Amino acid sequence: SQQGEEDPQALSIQEGENATMNCSYKTSINNLQWYRQNSGRGLVHLILIRSNEREKHSGRLRVTLDTSKKSSSLLITASRAADTASYFCATDEGGLSGGYQKVTFGTGTKLQVIP
Amino acid sequence: GAGVSQSPRYKVAKRGQDVALRCDPISGHVSLFWYQQALGQGPEFLTYFQNEAQLDKSGLPSDRFFAERPEGSVSTLKIQRTQQEDSAVYLCASSSGTSGSYNEQFFGPGTRLTVL
Numbered sequence: 001s002q003q004g005e006e007d008p009q010a011l012s013i014q015e016g017e018n019a020t021m022n023c024s025y026k027t028s029i030n031n032l033q034w035y036r037q038n039s040g041r042g043l044v045h046l047i048l049i050r051s052n053e054r055e056k057h058s059g060r061l062r063v064t065l066d067t068s069k070k071s072s073s074l075l076i077t078a079s080r081a082a083d084t085a086s087y088f089c090a091t092d093e094g095g096l097s098g099g100y101q102k103v104t105f106g107t108g109t110k111l112q113v114i115p
Numbered sequence: 116g117a118g119v120s121q122s123p124r125y126k127v128a129k130r131g132q133d134v135a136l137r138c139d140p141i142s143g144h145v146s147l148f149w150y151q152q153a154l155g156q157g158p159e160f161l162t163y164f165q166n167e168a169q170l171d172k173s174g175l176p177s178d179r180f181f182a183e184r185p186e187g188s189v190s191t192l193k194i195q196r197t198q199q200e201d202s203a204v205y206l207c208a209s210s211s212g213t214s215g216s217y218n219e220q221f222f223g224p225g226t227r228l229t230v231l
Contacts, residue, residue: 004157042206042222042223042224042225043158043206043208043222043225044222045219045220045221048219088157088158090157101210101218101220102160102163102171103148103160103220104160105150105157105158105159106157107156107157108155108156108157
């Protein structure tokens, strides 16, 4: 079953605009991650934010996390055509037998950046 | 070296056939994961290996699904008597650690399985 739901399901913007995607999840988490997936490069890890962090930046990416609302947002600034892809949030609960991260993905946002 | 590789990239099977999907993780990675991604959905966890031990197979949808990693490196996901609902992209990921702290998972390109 999917842990998270992304909103919107699809987003189309002009190159240079900002894109914001939201993710809601259901259970307590250790970390929340955002991934990008396109046909050319498969599923690629973008950024991780820990449950005790509220905001994180990486290049043109800004992620926020609100654990009280069980939600996160991903902002891509100054978008480029190459940002066209599906974006997924993923959470891990940790603390499981063997200590591995069982990652649960959301349903994804399909972003199209028009040149 | 190279990233995670999977083969075949595409597989078409007739309903009822058995298929085997291969994953070559990054060399030295202890952890290996299999995911199933249906069209328009996010990946869903199938099973997890730590070296050769299968520690979690809670996501396998039925007893027709079987995974192994006998020498702690290459893994095979086998689906017996394939059904149309098995059509999906099967992703493999590996990571270097096993501890409770975060270890990034690196994903392969996936195998797209189509069952006719």
